[in-house]
Every structure is written in C-alpha cells, then in structure tokens.
Amino acid sequence: MAATALAxxxxxxxxxxxxxxxxxxxxNLDVVFGKGDGAITALSNVSVDIPAGSLVTMLGPSGCGKSxxxxxxxxxxxxxxxxxxxxxxxxxxxxxxxxFSFVFQDATLLPWRSAIDNVRLPLEVGGGSxxxxxxxxxxxxxxxxxxEKALPSELSGGMRQRVAxxxxxxxxxxxxxxxxxxxxxxxxxRDKLNxxxxxxxxxxxxxxxxxxxxxxxxxxxxxxxxxxxxxxxRVKEFVTVDLPFPRRLPVRDTMEFIQITARLRKLxxxx
Amino acid sequence: MADIxxxxxxxxREGMLHYADRLGEKWPAIAAVVGLVALWQxxxxxxxxxxxxxxSPGAVLNAFRQEGWLLLTNFWPTLGExxxxxxxxxxxxxxxxxxxxxxxxxxxxxxxxxxFMHTIPIIAVAPILVLIFxxxxxxxxxxxxxICFFPTLVNMVRGLKAVTPATLDLxxxxxxxxxxxxxxxxxxxxxxxxxxxxxxxxxTCVIGAIVAEWIGSNFGLGALxxxxxxxxxxxxxxxxxxxxxxxxxxxFSIVSVAEARLIKWKASDVH
Numbered sequence: 001m002a003a004t005a006l007a008x009x010x011x012x013x014x015x016x017x018x019x020x021x022x023x024x025x026x027x028n029l030d031v032v033f034g035k036g037d038g039a040i041t042a043l044s045n046v047s048v049d050i051p052a053g054s055l056v057t058m059l060g061p062s063g064c065g066k067s068x069x070x071x072x073x074x075x076x077x078x079x080x081x082x083x084x085x086x087x088x089x090x091x092x093x094x095x096x097x098x099x100f101s102f103v104f105q106d107a108t109l110l111p112w113r114s115a116i117d118n119v120r121l122p123l124e125v126g127g128g129s130x131x132x133x134x135x136x137x138x139x140x141x142x143x144x145x146x147x148e149k150a151l152p153s154e155l156s157g158g159m160r161q162r163v164a165x166x167x168x169x170x171x172x173x174x175x176x177x178x179x180x181x182x183x184x185x186x187x188x189x190r191d192k193l194n195x196x197x198x199x200x201x202x203x204x205x206x207x208x209x210x211x212x213x214x215x216x217x218x219x220x221x222x223x224x225x226x227x228x229x230x231x232x233x234r235v236k237e238f239v240t241v242d243l244p245f246p247r248r249l250p251v252r253d254t255m256e257f258i259q260i261t262a263r264l265r266k267l268x269x270x271x
Numbered sequence: 272m273a274d275i276x277x278x279x280x281x282x283x284r285e286g287m288l289h290y291a292d293r294l295g296e297k298w299p300a301i302a303a304v305v306g307l308v309a310l311w312q313x314x315x316x317x318x319x320x321x322x323x324x325x326x327s328p329g330a331v332l333n334a335f336r337q338e339g340w341l342l343l344t345n346f347w348p349t350l351g352e353x354x355x356x357x358x359x360x361x362x363x364x365x366x367x368x369x370x371x372x373x374x375x376x377x378x379x380x381x382x383x384x385x386x387f388m389h390t391i392p393i394i395a396v397a398p399i400l401v402l403i404f405x406x407x408x409x410x411x412x413x414x415x416x417x418i419c420f421f422p423t424l425v426n427m428v429r430g431l432k433a434v435t436p437a438t439l440d441l442x443x444x445x446x447x448x449x450x451x452x453x454x455x456x457x458x459x460x461x462x463x464x465x466x467x468x469x470x471x472x473x474x475t476c477v478i479g480a481i482v483a484e485w486i487g488s489n490f491g492l493g494a495l496x497x498x499x500x501x502x503x504x505x506x507x508x509x510x511x512x513x514x515x516x517x518x519x520x521x522x523f524s525i526v527s528v529a530e531a532r533l534i535k536w537k538a539s540d541v542h
C-alpha cells in the first residue's frame with residue numbers, strides 16, 4: 001500500500017506535497033496511560049491510513065480512545081508502541097512544521113483577544129508567520145465578516161467555534177484534526193456548521209480527521225467513518241460512506257443515508 | 272409604556288441622561304450621608320457632648336479650615352510612603368509570583384515562609400523595623416509594602432496558574448515556547464487576579480503607612496492622629512482620620528479606573 005511507501009521514505013519532504021497517498025498513517029499504535037497495575041490501555045494495536053485530502057470521521061463509545069488517537073497524532077499524547085507518520089514525518093516534526101491544526105471541543109479562544117486577534121495567534125507564536133492566509137479572509141470564510149473586533153464573550157458558542165476553525169486554518173495546514181468541535185453546540189447550530197465544514201473542506205482541500213459521538217454527524221461529514229471499539233480502544237471497522245459530494249442536509253432523509261447510520265449503529269452496539 | 276419611551280430617547284442627549292440616571296441611582300446614598308451627619312450634629316447638641324470627646328460636624332469642618340496647612344504638610348509624607356510601599360510591595364510580590372510559577376522548588380521553599388510572615392500582625396513588625404531602619408521614611412515604606420505584599424503574591428500565583436489545560440494544549444500544538452506562553456497567555460490571564468489584589472493593596476498601603484507613623488514618628492497623618500489624641504484635639508483628630516480615609520478612597524478609585532481601562536474582558540472565576 002501507499003502507506004508503506006511513505007513510511008519507508010520519511011526523509012523525502014516532496015512526499016508531503018503529493019496529493020496521492022496517505023496524509024496520515026498509524027501502525028500498530030498502543031497508548032498506555034500510567035504504569036504498573038494502575039496502567040490504562042487507551043489504544044491497542046491501532047492501524048489506520050488516512051488518504052490525503054479525505055475527510056474521515058471517528059466514531060465510538062466513550063472510552064474507545066478516539067480523542068486519544070487524535071491527540072497522539074497531534075503530539076499531545078506520546079505513543080507507547082507502534083508508529084505514527086504524519087506526511088512522512090513524526091508527529092513532533094509535523095507539529096513544528098505546522099503541518100496540522102487542532103480544533104478542540106471548547107473553542108479555547110483567549111478571552112482578552114478579539115476574534116481577529118485570536119485568528120492571528122498562530123502567526124505570533126512558535127515562529128509561525130511563514131505561509132499563511134489573511135486572517136480577515138478566514139473570518140469571512142467562516143461567516144464572521146464584520147465581527148472581527150468582537151471579544152469571545154460577545155460571541156455565541158457557534159460563533160466562537162467558527163473563530164476557532166478560522167484560527168486553525170490560518171496557517172494553511174495540510175491536516176485538520178477536530179476533536180468533537182461541535183459537541184457542545186445545539187443541534188441547529190451544529191447542522192449549519194456541519195454543512196459549512198464540508199464547504200470549507202472542499203474549498204481548501206485539507207485532510208480532515210473529525211472525532212464525534214454522533215452517528216448522523218459521522219455519516220454526514222465522513223467520506224469514511226473509522227469505528228472504534230472500547231476497552232481497550234481498537235479499530236472495529238473502516239466504513240466508506242458512499243454518498244456523493246457536495247452533501248446538503250436533506251441527504252440525511254434519504255434511504256441510503258439511513259442505511260448507513262443503521263449499519264454504524266449496529267457496529268457500535270457490537271463494540 | 273413610560274419605561275419604553277424613556278429608553279428610546281434619541282442618542283444625542285445620552286451623556287446628560289447618563290449623568291441624570293447616575294444621580295438618580297446615587298441619591299439614596301447621598302441622602303443617607305447627609306442624614307447621618309445631621310443626626311450626629313443633633314445628638315452632640317442635644318446631649319451636650321463635650322468637644323474633646325466627640326466634636327460636632329461643624330467643629331470638624333472648622334478644624335479643616337484652621338488646620339488646613341497642618342493637615343496638608345502631614346498628608347504629603349503619608350501619601351509618599353503609601354505610594355512607594357504600594358509600588359515596591361506589589362512589584363516584589365509580582366516578581367516572586369513569576370519566580371514561583373517557573374520554579375516549583377522555589378515555591379515549595381518560600382511560600383510557607385510568606386504565609387508565616389503574613390500571620391505576624393503588622394503592628395508587631397513595625398517596632399522591629401523602626402529599630403532597624405530608624406525614624407525616617409524607610410520603615411514606613413517597608414511596612415506599607417509588607418502589608419500589600421501577601422494578597423498580591425497569593426492572587427498573582429493563582430492568576431498565573433489560571434490557564435486551562437485546553438489552552439496549554441493549544442499552545443503546544445502551535446509549538447509556542449515557554450516565554451511565549453508566559454507573555455501571551457499567563458500574564459494576560461493573571462490581570463483580573465492582580466487587580467483584585469491591587470484594589471485590596473490600594474487601601475491597606477495607607478493603613479500600613481499610618482500604623483508605621485504611630486511608632487515614634489514626628490510627621491505624617493499617623494503622627495498627627497497620635498498627637499491630636501494625646502492633646503484632646505478631637506476636631507483635628509477627626510479631620511485627620513477623614514483625610515486618611517479620602518486618601519484610601521482616592522487610591523482605590525484610581526486602581527478601579529485602571530482596571531476598567533485595561534481589562535475589557537470578563538474573567539469567570541475571580542473574586
């Protein structure tokens with residue numbers, strides 16, 4: 001598979017730019033928290049390839065380690081065994097080169113900074129003022145034109161998460177890691193942001209890994225759904241969602257969609 | 272109806288309206304003060320209380336007129352001591368807090384000592400410092416500084432640590448350096464905590480200066496209080512106390528205005 005080719009050529013930075021192949025490759029990954037008797041195995045022998053430019057959602061019961069997998073890819077959690085290759089690099093190299101961005105469940109905006117200044121934050125730290133997009137254009141992209149001077153406390157939860165997405169996109173990342181970004185939002189806002197995320201994905205061509213615990217959200221957004229099982233966290237199945245893009249919300253009322261969600265639900269019940 | 276009409280008045284008169292509104296809010300307080308002063312005057316007159324015991328408001332006002340120069344010459348040293356004490360006390364507390372946050376060992380070593388020092392009554396420390404530093408300005412400034420020191424240290428340590436784990440994750444994903452995290456996140460998030468402490472310090476530094484002046488000093492509001500008491504000059508004593516209180520109120524107001532200017536955002540868990 002292409003994954004092995006990438007893994008064998010980590011020194012070639014050209015591979016990073018290639019649209020074909022895998023943006024992300026995880027091999028036999030174990031993540032264990034703690035030591036000795038109290039050790040908790042969060043992930044056990046996880047292997048997965050994420051094709052470049054794809055949108056993969058991760059679904060699973062709580063405790064299945066879906067967030068841990070995302071955090072391991074983002075170099076926030078160390079791998080206990082196995083390997084993670086992000087665009088041919090280690091997670092740490094990829095982080096230093098700003099190859100990926102992370103969107104958290106909470107918007108994690110700095111409350112004293114205006115919307116636009118929050119979007120600028122990645123350009124001010126970590127030596128990250130290299131290639132980047134205009135923060136103003138990004139606020140426009142996420143539908144917040146005219147609110148750039150607003151403080152986070154003056155924005156709704158959905159708007160704050162839009163700012164967080166704009167901030168994640170400002171460094172032009174090749175990969176966007178999203179950890180239940182819409183989990184705390186009401187359903188109407190969540191639906192709207194789901195549609196907009198698909199639009200942004202198609203406009204930017206970014207590879208997206210999206211963690212959720214909502215079956216419809218996983219099916220609506222994902223080209224593929226990575227279903228994880230719990231205790232210990234492991235891969236249950238890699239489901240391909242055969243629905244054409246661009247997808248709009250009404251697709252969720254079609255027979256095909258309902259069949260897919262039914263299948264995902266069944267897989268989760270087996271977990 | 273009337274309420275709605277009132278709110279929708281045209282904007283140009285807003286300034287005056289605002290002023291009138293605030294006066295409307297404040298009148299109970301103003302009326303209460305006037306009432307209490309009148310009551311004081313009445314009680315002193317009705318019970319024929321001797322002036323050396325409790326002077327009437329009129330007598331105090333008279334003291335202001337006759338002893339104005341005396342009050343003013345003793346006001347300046349106290350103001351200077353309070354301000355310098357405020358400055359050095361808070362500055363050293365802030366610097367120590369920064370050191371504590373960067374060095375766990377330092378915190379473990381010196382924090383308990385700071386707590387212990389705080390439990391010694393300032394009135395007991397004052398004579399010791401007078402013995403060491405003599406009768407000049409130095410012991411007064413040091414005592415004013417000491418009294419400011421502890422609340423600021425505690426609040427500043429709390430403020431610098433009041434950064435959510437999610438924000439630290441964000442900064443890590445952005446490969447921010449320790450100093451970037453300090454300047455862009457920790458300092459900013461500590462400001463509400465710092466100002467809560469500075470407001471306390473703005474009044475206690477005056478107390479510190481006055482207490483220091485009680486012990487073998489021949490200048491300052493504190494010395495004047497002692498002198499007026501021993502000579503049964505009650506109107507002068509009351510006038511001096513009033514000046515001291517006004518000084519504290521003025522410093523408190525300045526800190527409050529600075530806080531409102533500097534911190535436009537709302538912190539969630541500061542008291």
